[in-house]
Amino acid sequence: MREVVVERGPDGWRAPFRRLLAEGLPPEDVRVTDARAQTTLLSLGEGERVSPRAGAKAPRRFFTIARRVACHADADRYDLLYRVAWRLTHGAPTLLEDRVDPDVAALRALDSAVRRDAHEATAFVRFRKLDDGTFAAWHGAEHHVMRLVGPFFADRFSDMRWVIITPHESVAFDGSHLRYGEGSGRREAGVPDADAMDETWRAYYASIFNPARVNPRAMRAEMPLKHWRTLPEAALIPELVRTAGARATEMQTASAPDTREAADAADSLEALADGVRRCAACALCRAATQAVPGVGASGGVMLVGEQPGDEEDLEGQPFVGPAGAVLDAALRDAGVPRAALRLTNTVKHFRFTRRGKRRLHQRPTLEHVRACRPWLLREIELANPRVVVAMGLTPTRALLGQTVKLAAVRGRVLESDLGPSLLPTWHPAAVLRASDPLERRRIERELRDALARAHAMAS
Ligand code: SF4
Helix, strand or coil: CEEEEECCCCCCCHHHHHHHHHHCCCHHHEEEEECCCCCCCCCCCCCCCCCCCCCCCCCHHHHHHHHHHCCCCCCCHHHHHHHHHHHHHCCCCCHHHCCCCHHHHHHHHHHHHHHHHHHHHHHHCCCEECCCCCEEEECCCCCCCHHHHHHHHHHHCCCCCEEEECCCEEEEECCCCEEEEECCCHHHHCCCCCCCHHHHHHHHHHHHCCHHHCCHHHHHHHCCHHHHCCCHHHHHHHHHHHCHHHHHHHHHHHCCCCHHHHHHHCCCHHHHHHHHHHCCCCCHHHHCCCCCCCEECCCCEEEEECCCCHHHHHHCCCCCCHHHHHHHHHHHHHCCCHHHEEEEECCCCCCEEEECCEEEECCCCHHHHHHHHHHHHHHHHHHCCCEEEEECHHHHHHHHCCCCCHHHHCCCCECCCCCCEEEEECCCHHHHHCCCHHHHHHHHHHHHHHHHHHHHHHC
16 A cells, blocks of 8 residues: 655645556555645555556546645545546546546535635635734634635735634735645634724625525525634624514615616626626525626627526536536537637526535526526627527526427527527536436437537527
């Protein structure tokens, strides 16, 4: 068994893994830990040698995910990463598309936890001023995310000297360089519990608090209780929630939101995206993290999905989650560059139900689709695509403005009152849902063909 020690952080595993793969050392002969968990250096033991496939490389997406997974606190994360890297380079180059594979499922679960932890760090770190002018914060991160979020804070607080301490590690900024060090518990960190800035935080929070969007369960999920002790504004929450109902009714009677008016007023795609981000016209905005406006090129092909998923909701970008990965594969097979497309959704906020820590997709209701449709129609006017690909039942019905069965129109080019031709096809998530391999391949093929056809029509 070869025991390998890598440097902790998003990139410490890369060079050692490259060496191990080049040597052809299979995962069952390797145990990887990080520098803080063990003090011995790279040791050279004997293992069964298997030659890697000549020229085999892990896909770029693996590196993106692996950087985050390497920051998870799970002691076995490097072994999992090496196993996946090995399989990707030894006969399974599309492994990441196989979401039922246990290694891929585990990888995605760790990735998702780190993304959430990093997101919480950027949202919930609160600095307190020390006597020497340095700003310090203690934050209860669960994973080693400071190397992921350090550059974000350096950019945002570039004119301050600051330090963030977490249980696992710390990061300090002196105005020009980031330095990483050991972490500590909250008490040992010595960060004051309060300072003069707290009142400013509370005033700011009270001013942005939208009573029409209050959902205490969702708030606790999005702002987990474990962070409340370091958030000065958390003290306000019980009272704001208690009075939210009355204030929301007041707001609604004063001005009922009208998406059609707001959408029609947008004179550019940027203005439209701003309007979507501010929209509170239906209940979906209460639980979602943020709205996800459309992105991409104008004038060619516009792909319209149903709604953002869990990862899109966290990142604020369409098609970056599992369905996005399926879409990317279909685009690759169809020879269509993603950058040539516009990507958007029928409904711009994520609808979900909670199951433990997981947020499970729920199809938007007719009421949500109706409320959000003006944003989509205006986006089509402003982006002026030649072909709109409606991916799934929800966009097909929303764009045709009538109740049809997807099977009756899928794969057909339809004329619509909207201007561009309309081509209904599968939503990429249908590939993920298909349990029968034959059915899955059929959906993949039809999706790919629809994308290639739309691209050819718009060229
Ligand atoms: S889903 Fe659409 S209509 Fe509803 S709040 Fe979001 S942007 Fe507005």
